[in-house]
Amino acid sequence: MRFADVIWNNLRQRPLRSVLTIAGIAFAVASVVTLVSIARGYVRSSEEYYSSRGIDIVVMRAGVAERLTSTLREDYADLLKSVAGVDDVDGSLTEMVSLGDGDLVGIPLHGFRSGGTGISQFTVIEGRGIEPDDHAAVLLGRNLATGLQASPGQKLSIEGTSFTVVGVFQPANAVEGNTAIASLGDLQHLMDRPAQVSEFHIRVKSEVSSEHNLREICQSIEALADPTGQPLGLKALPTRQFVSGSTESKLMTAMAYGTSFIAIGLSLVGILNTVWMSVLERTRDLGILRALGWSRRRVIRMILGEAFSLSACGALFGVIIAKLAIQGLSMIDAARVFVRPELDGLAILIGGLSAVVSGVLGAAYPAWRAASISAAGALRYE
Amino acid sequence: MNELEISLGSKAEETPLIHVDHVSRHYDDGAVKALDDVSLTVRRGDYLAIMGPSGSGKSTLLNLLGALDRPDTGEIFFNGHGLSRCHDLDHFRAMTLGFVFQSFYLLPTLTALENVQIPMFEGPRGVRQRVEHARGLLELVGMSHRSQSLPMKLSVGERQRVAIARALANDPQLLLADEPTGNLDSKSGALVLDLFDCLHRERGVTIVLITHGAEVAARAGRTVWICDGHLSESPPARGQSCG
Known part of the structure; x- marks a missing residue:
């Protein structure tokens, strides 16, 4: 006997309690892995959204928390192009809109300049892209088109205005799959924001794409001023920094880790209760x-070994539950925007480790x- | 003060296996004197029975001999070494002593073979050696055919024989038995006592046994009596109360 x-024998003798404890830990681990995977997946998707289009720097209004509240004059593009090292500038306006009869709300609609680099970079898999002559035309991400059962040629009401679906594009990531694209002019008109954009996407020349050069270019952009010497009030960030520092990313990450902390705390209390009862019974x-x-x-x-075994089993089943949960969530229209149908390696590590650590701490x-x-004394105990 | 020297066939100059030197153990701030200035010597190969009624201090003495408790005053020497200066009494118990309890105290979730291996975890034997040694001990006590049985599937006599095998797991120098036949019928009790006789006679195991029964004590080479925390070489007179 080892x-x-x-x-193992001690755990096997109390099967129901062991199974219930493992189930409790498993759900705690599942929530950790799921939430952290979603948060990190969202950040990664956002990064991919920019990097897949070769965007090196994102420019927003300084002091705003997120791009939806960022408002910039469209003609700043010319000033940005004059900055050394900048190859291409593309203004983009983003609005959260409702589709249909208001059945679907909070869908990101991006407006890109007709004929610009941004609007031409989508891989169309059905229909066609948006042409410079199009009016009230919209391109749907594949997931959104599937959810709406929309196909090219159909009409789609956006914020009460009729648009024509001209095509469906292949998304580069989970976020993009649930977005819609229109020309910048159409979106400015729709949202009554003439000559305004939310952000500028900067592509730098290939010879200046190092991290150091990017920071220098960002500094030059932030130092831009109008002819009167008044600063333009721009905030420029390399793509990765922009994504990880965005309010959405921060909020999502904070919520994921906060909820995970609570779940693991509950798991720790569960382990403590189980092991404590087990010790009392076996005095x-x-x-x-x-x-x-x-x-x-x-x-x-021996006691810590029992707790470790319960936690390790809980962690294993927790990862399996998380895998099922994340696949299930990625099939729901409302959640698909945020959820990549895959588990994050770091999330699995965090979930597993926190289960084991909380298990051992709870049993200490x-x-x-x-x-x-x-x-x-114990031998007199009956 | 009671001082006894119990020696069976040992040389006088040999260091005794156990020497209890003026030991007292009190409870409730001294209100209860479980043992009062007791001295006792046990030599290697002795088979000693300690008799006494309930509450006389037998179990207290056994706990002290078994290093499960410490005396308030006095010292217990094992092979000439004071237990109060022993830093690892757990290891001492595991490797030097074997316990046989009245209620067997087998772990209910482990088989007979597994129960016998429990003390060996503190010893040097590897997994395979533990199993082989446990099988040998079960054979010694006539229980090899029930090695895979859980305690609840065994008769009380069989449980006690498994407990004796467990007590011998680390080849102890001293076997301490607390009322080993107290929960057994006469036939099973006799089998257990036969086993003790055999271990003492053929393997030279030193045995200290606590009992109520004169017929059990009669098996031992020497008997001492304990009454109200005092040790005596002679039994209390007929009709005389313990106190």
């Missing part, structure tokens, strides 16, 4: 082990109490 067999058996010469350290190892006090049981 020492591990003693541990006499533990006393026998002490009388037979088992050291305090060995008793502690009961284990110490178990090791402190007096053999003589």
Whole structure:
């Protein structure tokens, strides 16, 4: 008999309690892995959204928390083009709109300049792209088109205005799959924001694409001023920094880790309760082990080993549940915008480790109490 | 003060296996004197029975001999070494002593073979050696055919024989038995006592046994009596109360 067999045997003797404890830990781990995967997946999707289009720098109004509230004059593009190292500037306006009869709300609609680099970079898989002569034309991400059961040629009401679906594009990431694209002019007209954009997408020349050069270009952009010497009030960030620092990313990450912390805390309490009850019930058996010469350290190892085994099983099942949950969520229209149908490696690591650590921490006090049981006293205990 | 020297066929100059030197153990701030200035010597190969009624201090003495408890005053020497200066009493218990309890105290979730291996975890044997040694001990006590049985599937006599095998797991120098036949019928009790006789006679195991029964004590080479925390070489007179 191995020492591990003693541990396994102890757990096997109380199957219902062991299974329920594992289930509790599994759901805690599942919530950690799911939430952190969603948060990190969202950040990664956002990064891919920009990087897949070769965008090196994003420019917004300084001081605004997110791009939806960023308003910039469209003609700043000319000033931005004059900055050394800048190859291409594309203004973009983003609005959250409702589609149809208001059944679908909060759908990101991006407006790109007709004939510009941004609007030409979508891979059309059905119909065609938006042409410079088009009016009230819209291109739908594949997931959105599937959800709306829309196909090229159909009419689609956007904020009460009729648009024509001209095509469906292949999304580069989960976020993009649930967005719609229109010409900048149409969107400015629709939202009554003439000559305004939310942000500028900057592509730099290939010879100046190092991190150091990007920072220098950002500084030059932020130093831009109008002819009167008044600063334009721009905030320029390399793409990766822009995405990770965005309010959405921060909020999502904070919510994921905050909720995970609570879930793991509950798991710790669950383990503590289970192990504590188990120690109380086995007072006499533990006393026998002490009388037979088992050291305090060995008793502690046994109790912690039980907690570790429960936590490890919980972590394993938790990852499986998370995998199912994230696949399920990615099939729901409302959640598809945020959810990539894959687990994040770091999220699995965080979930697994936090389960094991909380398991061992939760069992530490009961284990110490178990090791402190007096053999003589326990043998009188019935 | 009671001082006894129990010696069976040992040389006088040999260091005794156990020497209990003026030991007292009190409870409730001294209100209860479980043991009062007791001295006792046990030599290697002795088979000693300690008799006494309930509450006389037998279990307290056994707990002290078994290093499960510490005396308030006095010292217990094992092979000439004071237990109060022993830093690892757990290891001492595991490797030097074997316990046989009245209620067997087998772990209910482990088989007979597994129960016998429990004390061996503190010893040097590897997994395979533990299993082989446990099988040998079960064979010694006539229980090899029930090695895979859980305690609840065994008769009380069989449980006690498994407990004896467990007590021998680390080849102890001293076997401490607390009322080993107290929960057994007469036939099972006799089998257990036969086993003790055999271990003492053929393997030279030193045995200290606590009992109520004169017929059990009669098996031992020497008997001492304990009454109200005092040790005596002679039984209390007929009709005389313990106190």
